[in-house]
Amino acid sequence: MEFEENGIGEECGVFGCVAAGEWPTQLEVAQVLTLGLTALQHRGQESAGIVTSNGASPPTYTTHKGMGLVSTAFPAEALQKLRNGNLGIGHTRYSTSGNSELQNCQPFVVDTLHGEIAVAHNGELINAAALRKKVMRHGVGLSTSSDSELITQLLALTPPMEEVDAPDWVARIKNLMTETPTSYSLLVMFRDVVYAIRDPYGNRPLCIGRIVPISKLQSSGGGEGDTEGWVVSSESCSFQSIGARYYREVQPGEIVQISKHGVKTLSIVPRPEGDVPAFCIFEYVYFARPDSIFEGQMVYTVRQRCGRQLAIEAPTDADLVSTVPESATPAALGYAQQLGLPYVEVLCKNRYVGRTFIQPNTRLRQLGVAKKFGALTDNFAGKRIVLIDDSIVRGNTISPIIKLLKEAGAKEVHIRVASPPIRHPCYMGINIPTREELIANRPEFQDIAGYIGADSVKYLTVEGLLSAVQGGLASLHEKDEMISSNNKLSRRVGHCTACLTGKYPVELEW
Amino acid sequence: MEFEENGIGEECGVFGCVAAGEWPTQLEVAQVLTLGLTALQHRGQESAGIVTSNGASPPTYTTHKGMGLVSTAFPAEALQKLRNGNLGIGHTRYSTSGNSELQNCQPFVVDTLHGEIAVAHNGELINAAALRKKVMRHGVGLSTSSDSELITQLLALTPPMEEVDAPDWVARIKNLMTETPTSYSLLVMFRDVVYAIRDPYGNRPLCIGRIVPISKLQSSGGGEGDTEGWVVSSESCSFQSIGARYYREVQPGEIVQISKHGVKTLSIVPRPEGDVPAFCIFEYVYFARPDSIFEGQMVYTVRQRCGRQLAIEAPTDADLVSTVPESATPAALGYAQQLGLPYVEVLCKNRYVGRTFIQPNTRLRQLGVAKKFGALTDNFAGKRIVLIDDSIVRGNTISPIIKLLKEAGAKEVHIRVASPPIRHPCYMGINIPTREELIANRPEFQDIAGYIGADSVKYLTVEGLLSAVQGGLASLHEKDEMISSNNKLSRRVGHCTACLTGKYPVELEW
């Protein structure tokens, strides 16, 4: 809940679709794309964009971008405009820099010597500043501050630059991947193909699904012969809404080619000797939708395990366990189960609270969070509450909730946080307050309970979090169909905990 | 959940505020009103309106109305415009008739021989058609189809019509109340006073709150001497967000005058001999926010008792109990507790699903509900689920959820409904499908489980519902400060169950 309040967020979600079989396809690719992006809406609500291609040579691309939610940005006319696509890629964007202009909206389309390419990107290039200089030194002007434009220009720049009919995009992509180690999950569309790329550290998620006939969805049938189209998405939660089945993850460093003929691994770019993968652990803790599957395990389950682990590390003598709705609920249920305490709701959310229209300096502003949550007084009056939250970032939003509960009659309020304190910035795509704003770096943290008005405060440890995440990876084998066991093993080893520990997956050079 | 999907809804919410003490007040009345309406947003999202008065003689009224949510309809300029109010009333509207035009938006303001009055209404006049004829026979033209205009014209019409400085509005209001028995909770603003009126059957809710200094909120102190303003609202959930304390309900038939000097009962219009109150039971079952208090009991608690009662009436041999989020959750928790079964989440909601932008006749439309809910597969695969819903109205929304769960691996899905089947229309302000559309009146109801694809379906009985609602009324004494015990007793007796039983509180005359 603190994440949301503090504007912590993922940079984006990406989604692509390629119709299988004969073209023009019967599959409504633009609808698949909008539904897919809608299911990724939690990864970015600022703007959305889709580019479709008819797949011809030369291809006709159609682009539509709009501000706001997918449902706002894609009215009926937009879908009409995009309807001739046989393949396409899309993007939802989260505003990080305040540059909330349509210009920064992805996918980014540029015309190159070989024709137009479209690029959608989730992540943040860790060496973006150096790469920008490099590109500009080559004489290229950059019109936005976005990594997507930078990536596109890097793809265009790679020599040899001859006017050939079949440019070697794979070589260019591999070259790009040697220029920048992380973090990116990338979709590149050219003519009739979508390339799906995940950086060698696998920092951002990316997985593949298969659209099967509706009649085959119920049954366990529907072999590859029945495939109506291929989709690729930041999260698997988008597959269900379009009638697709989870197929497999894109591996760290893998370049996958998706065409009407199917899915094909073109290359796997290795990490430096000795480096382990670095999948962002906060995808599990907060960002992803609970029904998504990463590394073979459901996110909800990991969160529940975090709650259980937290109960083991920091048990409480209390009457009931509750949650700050809605993101902390799985952890709260896990905590309650582990200790055998009753799970009780203490807050109800006003779903309709929008942007604040109240000017500063008014009496009513002080009431703050009360606009957002109502206290379910009779459920906890006179009782000792353990309240589970998923994180405490600045400490300024949990405080009024505690006050609210105490005013409404709670005897004690103990805060248990289902993740460790955040202390370090992220350079790989997550928007985190400055070091100084993070409560864990401030003097108040010495008496955090006193500061926020709680009777006690405890956090999950980094080790506890890692065990909750990695403890379930044994079950991976049955889920992921296509990857050789070698790859599975190598992938299973590591997660990025840089914001908690300060240990970044690659050395920072500035 | 079915309610929402089927467009069942309350007609509106009303909210009023009068600053206490010296005028011009320091209290930001327009902000109190917008926050109050925001907390009532679940009662109507189509449009919102506010009228403030400076309370002078003659008064200056300022009106602002807008389409959409309160946060949309009331931008900063609107608040600026309304800022000189010392008192005011507001309204949120739910579209019932499709006449979603600003013209129908309340409050309704009319100029009368004695000056302007403003009226905000929640409910539906059971004899509206006859009253319209009566008013028009008097030579009045009606420019809208709204009950509010009708009420306003009835107030204006009442003889004697002389041009006096202090018109007897109470006499006019009492006259109105003899013309129409139900259903209305009504706010009438004239100059420096807000009249709060509840129909003799108490069909719609209305309660009073007291704004206290923020410093007094925490403590149990803050006597009437500290009052900064009085508020009146459809539901008490709005008090918390503006820093007000619950004071008491307006009684059935009561006319309360709220002025800068405080709250005063002007009259209590009785019901016909022998008639009992008829507070709408669906306020408990579905409409109200769970943290609101009616008749001294918290709505959440009643819903939880419904779940417990349902477990007693219709227990199930299953592995886990779950909910269709979010409205059925209290009942599901109650059901689980009663039977000692684990409460487990099986569905997660995509918060960002907006209006459908997909045209009919497409493959993707068939996937329906999957856009809205994701299945938390690992939580229930291979298990027998008892799924609690708050109602089944048409039967067309629970069906795809069941399919979704079964596709995802549920072994059995048993549906338990925390309210009885709806079989009859409501003429008192609730929007219900036609008799023919209600599943309980259709042949399919004979095999409802087969029809919706469940392994079994059971409903709460009317008696069970009434016992869940009325069983808790013993605790009423401590909550409601101001009402004589006589009134309490009389009020406790009855609830309107017309949509379930066909027994209307008054005889229908057409």
Next chain:
Amino acid sequence: MEFEENGIGEECGVFGCVAAGEWPTQLEVAQVLTLGLTALQHRGQESAGIVTSNGASPPTYTTHKGMGLVSTAFPAEALQKLRNGNLGIGHTRYSTSGNSELQNCQPFVVDTLHGEIAVAHNGELINAAALRKKVMRHGVGLSTSSDSELITQLLALTPPMEEVDAPDWVARIKNLMTETPTSYSLLVMFRDVVYAIRDPYGNRPLCIGRIVPISKLQSSGGGEGDTEGWVVSSESCSFQSIGARYYREVQPGEIVQISKHGVKTLSIVPRPEGDVPAFCIFEYVYFARPDSIFEGQMVYTVRQRCGRQLAIEAPTDADLVSTVPESATPAALGYAQQLGLPYVEVLCKNRYVGRTFIQPNTRLRQLGVAKKFGALTDNFAGKRIVLIDDSIVRGNTISPIIKLLKEAGAKEVHIRVASPPIRHPCYMGINIPTREELIANRPEFQDIAGYIGADSVKYLTVEGLLSAVQGGLASLHEKDEMISSNNKLSRRVGHCTACLTGKYPVELEW
């Protein structure tokens, strides 16, 4: 030009259409109405509304209203919505009171004992305040400050009020006309009929047209047998754009019934003995479109005659005659012709100047009018200009134009105004600044030339204006087809010059 700058304006335009022959009609009534209103757009740009009726018993009315120009307020969906109309009335509104809300937008529709009526009104009831009191004393509440609502309620109120199938609307309209002498041109739609009414003084214009087949438009043929529909409009300029021919004016005091069967005079309500008509002379001077015809003469021609008369009354020794574009151009051409001086353009207009977005107190604001007009320097440098304007109201807009011309090299600038000074308020529908703001009532008027920086200033006299207007009425006989010569003679006699002379057509009673 001063009019425009000073917010002087007509209250509105009205337009109605009834399809002739069989219903459902082939005539696209909603399109006729929107085109007709577009041609009346100069009479009001704030909002527009249309109500159509299918003409059945009971009828179905469809209403659409919107803010802004007709083209904005009536998008394709609105026309679609209105398409089933066989008849309809419309209105364009000019904001007079600043109450620019949709609620005040006409036509006004109310439900009465006999069914719904729709009313569109141009004018202002001279005794509105007294009538409001009267209506309210009867117990009617008025929800807007508009005369249209007042008129509608007066029509609804008239006794006897019995529920009959064929209400006597003519009796009610006559009754209304006895209650209020002026000013109104009124359209009342009921079921399958439009009543067109002009007040006994004929203060506001109203005329009738006949839609003929396009093939007949070119020829002089197309008798009444060919009529496809009847239209009624504030001004005849709207007929051309819909392929209609001018038919005749509605006479002062006349009640015309327009049905599918044609046009019929139902009654002519007389003026008090001795009173003459009082058609607003400023319709000729400024408001009307130059191609409209009043009293048998084209407005442009009258304006040209005003210029000629002004040349006779106030000749100038100068090198060239010019205009403040665009409204003063006919008068300027007349003035130049009369004196044999060359007509030369000295100003060009920036068509794209919109609302000012510049905040006060800036250097650039002082440049004022330069944003709106460019000086055609080479046309007048070193020369003596006679600049014709249609009016000087406040004197604050002509002043910067003179400065502009002098800066650009004009040797002398003489102002000649093609109408007399305005000194008195209008209570009949024209928005005029307060008495104190009118330059003709201020001390500066003693040296008006010095005040505005001109070398000389002269106005047309009231007698000169009347002779320019009435001198052309001899040609009336051939134009107006249907009126008996008696009526023509009586109508020819008088015009309202109240704002110039203070002589109002009826006694003011407050």
Next chain:
Amino acid sequence: MEFEENGIGEECGVFGCVAAGEWPTQLEVAQVLTLGLTALQHRGQESAGIVTSNGASPPTYTTHKGMGLVSTAFPAEALQKLRNGNLGIGHTRYSTSGNSELQNCQPFVVDTLHGEIAVAHNGELINAAALRKKVMRHGVGLSTSSDSELITQLLALTPPMEEVDAPDWVARIKNLMTETPTSYSLLVMFRDVVYAIRDPYGNRPLCIGRIVPISKLQSSGGGEGDTEGWVVSSESCSFQSIGARYYREVQPGEIVQISKHGVKTLSIVPRPEGDVPAFCIFEYVYFARPDSIFEGQMVYTVRQRCGRQLAIEAPTDADLVSTVPESATPAALGYAQQLGLPYVEVLCKNRYVGRTFIQPNTRLRQLGVAKKFGALTDNFAGKRIVLIDDSIVRGNTISPIIKLLKEAGAKEVHIRVASPPIRHPCYMGINIPTREELIANRPEFQDIAGYIGADSVKYLTVEGLLSAVQGGLASLHEKDEMISSNNKLSRRVGHCTACLTGKYPVELEW
């Protein structure tokens, strides 16, 4: 008038401003820019953009772009946002390609190795296709189809590319000018300087103005010492509205540097030996505002001379001369004067006609132009009209006007066109219909009078047009302050008449 109807238009207008003297300046640069662009609005109404710089090192640029008119695109907040600028450039865009997206809106800003530059461009690069290939071969991807982006990348690309503090932009601009001969009038902003560039053929206009204190505007005083700021604009008509004086034109091939210290010629890039300038003759005929000055002469005067010349070449035996308002009026007045015929208005324009909202295939569509113009019948009934238009492009808009006049009683209608027939495409920035759509290339042109329904049709000859334009250039000496007489002479020689003659200023290579 035909131009407007046929979507013929200029590509854009550019405007720049640099505050003189100390920075931060008192001059409200953002307001100067918006007013300047407003005065250039006739050159583009689709979108507008402004970039300001604080002039620091490194500079802070602020950008605002919006769709629609300047007044729409630049609300108060936008001006607020831009307020810290000490210099800036702006652009209004005319939609040529239908790509009416914000992305194509100028000025274009890109980050280069030396920092950000901003570019605003009027014109069209005649060798754009080849240049795009060249840039892309270098490895640059182009994200739009606009010439501005291409220009910007060309500026960024020029070697040597080293990271120096004071990049040699002049060398880069000169290099750009050798790559592309025409057509461009270009503003390039870098840090604290605006470079104003006109292509060697001077195809598009560009001139410089000087902001003087308001108090000095009236007098002939105000030397350079009084300069408050420098402005540069596509047309001089924008100077008056911001209180600036015309200073001089930018010469063909000239690179001017505008800084707080004043205006300085950095270089003049020559044309190939023997080539003459090629200023677009249609700037005189149609595009420019009549009060603008090119080559020392006022556009209005040239148009009047075109009318006179047309009268000499194609006199008519008629009763009156009139105009299709408003663009043909100067020519009509010239024509009338030359022949001594009366100038009479026959059409009045409905200023409020917006986009057509009427669907095709309706009776009313046939009425076409009648919505836009009203016939001033009494001015011409029974008479022989010479109607002057500025051009006939497709022949489909003059035709209904002739029909309108004839239906209203004109005895004869003779069309005289104040420019020669257009027969060839423009590759230098003007949007012209395809060769096949141009009436002068179609068989109907053999009997153009019969085709459009006129009694006769005559065009101005190319020689006549050139003599009207060049005959006035003798008066140039007094107007243009700063240019050596050599340059004046060379410039005076040539105009581009490619669309009339097919002779392009440079050889076309595709």
